[in-house]
Amino acid sequence: MKILSIIGARPQFVKEAIVQYELNKIEGVQEVLVHTGQHYDENMSGSFFKTLNIKEPDYNLGISGSTHGKMTGEMLIRIEELLLREKPDLVLLYGDTNSTLAGALAAAKLKIDVAHVEAGLRQEPKDMPEELNRVLTDRISKYLFVPSEYGMENLRREGITEGVHFTGDVMYDVFLKMKPRFDHAYYKALGLEEDGYLVMTMHRDFNVDDPDILRSILQGIEQIAREIPIVFPIHPRTKKMVEMFGLENYLEQVMVLQPIDYLKLMGLTSHAKGAITDSGGFQKETYFAGKRALVLMPDTSWIELVDHGINQLVDGQNLYESYKSMGAKEFEHGIYGDGTAASKIVKVLTDR
Numbered sequence: 001m002k003i004l005s006i007i008g009a010r011p012q013f014v015k016e017a018i019v020q021y022e023l024n025k026i027e028g029v030q031e032v033l034v035h036t037g038q039h040y041d042e043n044m045s046g047s048f049f050k051t052l053n054i055k056e057p058d059y060n061l062g063i064s065g066s067t068h069g070k071m072t073g074e075m076l077i078r079i080e081e082l083l084l085r086e087k088p089d090l091v092l093l094y095g096d097t098n099s100t101l102a103g104a105l106a107a108a109k110l111k112i113d114v115a116h117v118e119a120g121l122r123q124e125p126k127d128m129p130e131e132l133n134r135v136l137t138d139r140i141s142k143y144l145f146v147p148s149e150y151g152m153e154n155l156r157r158e159g160i161t162e163g164v165h166f167t168g169d170v171m172y173d174v175f176l177k178m179k180p181r182f183d184h185a186y187y188k189a190l191g192l193e194e195d196g197y198l199v200m201t202m203h204r205d206f207n208v209d210d211p212d213i214l215r216s217i218l219q220g221i222e223q224i225a226r227e228i229p230i231v232f233p234i235h236p237r238t239k240k241m242v243e244m245f246g247l248e249n250y251l252e253q254v255m256v257l258q259p260i261d262y263l264k265l266m267g268l269t270s271h272a273k274g275a276i277t278d279s280g281g282f283q284k285e286t287y288f289a290g291k292r293a294l295v296l297m298p299d300t301s302w303i304e305l306v307d308h309g310i311n312q313l314v315d316g317q318n319l320y321e322s323y324k325s326m327g328a329k330e331f332e333h334g335i336y337g338d339g340t341a342a343s344k345i346v347k348v349l350t351d352r
């Protein structure tokens with residue numbers, strides 16, 4: 001059986017790591033790995049392959065950094081060529097990026113089965129690129145691997161019932177597997193104290209592309225940073241916007257770093273008081289590490305963490321007050337399965 005997996009952006013490398021690990025255990029499965037090139041900096045891409053032991057991609061398409069239409073269109077053309085050449089039995093996709101949508105479209109139009117890991121998630125704003133990508137990918141997938149009850153409900157509501165499998169979250173599998181290797185010394189190297197700092201990430205278009213919204217968030221951050229250190233590995237997109245709008249002064253009190261690899265980020269988070277983020281993956285990883293997150297989103301596809309009173313949805317206006325009301329650490333664990341999502345996925349795919 002030949003599976004062609006398509007990845008392109010940081011969170012997909014993390015998910016691929018564990019599925020690839022499980023696929024490798026099955027005899028007779030050949031995986032062709034395609035990196036679209038969407039993320040290309042060493043610290044956004046290369047470092048993940050090394051630290052998570054992901055095999056070198058068989059193809060790297062080197063497509064990145066243009067408008068969404070151009071990026072997705074170029075990927076569609078190149079992936080179609082590859083599919084015609086490789087003739088896989090199945091195309092495996094992760095999450096909600098432009099790389100995911102391009103892979104889904106190319107495969108479906110060639111009548112190749114599509115398997116979508118992290119299917120069923122939905123959130124406002126409906127016009128954000130990730131939401132468009134995941135809704136469209138789910139519609140044309142043959143196998144939908146769903147990480148949460150909420151995802152199952154979404155698919156039922158949309159009348160998608162065939163090929164749907166509740167698996168739990170592969171990111172939780174990765175977290176458990178990699179935990180012994182987390183960099184637990186990193187926070188000390190940065191001069192920080194146990195439970196005495198927040199970890200921040202931010203890159204969503206609705207937060208960083210509008211100068212007024214970005215300013216209002218950074219004002220909140222500045223206020224919090226007067227009370228507790230904030231470590232902020234900054235996404236290249238956000239860095240670009242902060243500089244373009246001339247907002248660097250709001251970050252003077254913040255420890256701004258280059259993006260860091262998975263083992264460092266998880267180590268840092270494991271010893272933090274909590275996090276501020278608009279990342280889908282990181283708001284959950286904070287929870288896996290037993291911490292709370294202030295989620296810079298109007299809505300989230302991981303809403304159960306909000307419903308359980310663990311995470312809070314925030315914006316620039318209420319960021320500081322929300323920080324002040326962050327609860328104590330005790331809360332429910334095990335919301336996203338038992339760490340066997342990837343093996344469940346691989347079983348469904350190889351039993352077919």
Ligand code: UD1
Nearest residue numbers: 009010038039040041044065096097098129130203236237
């Ligand atoms: C993408 C995904 C998002 C995911 C995020 C994780 C889409 C629509 N969005 O958003 O779902 O949560 O990845 O980070 O696919 N850039 C660099 N170097 C890099 C990577 C990006 O300079 O290694 C620059 C790009 O050139 C571009 C900007 O950052 O100007 C945004 O990158 P892009 O891949 O378009 O989207 P992300 O915001 O990273």
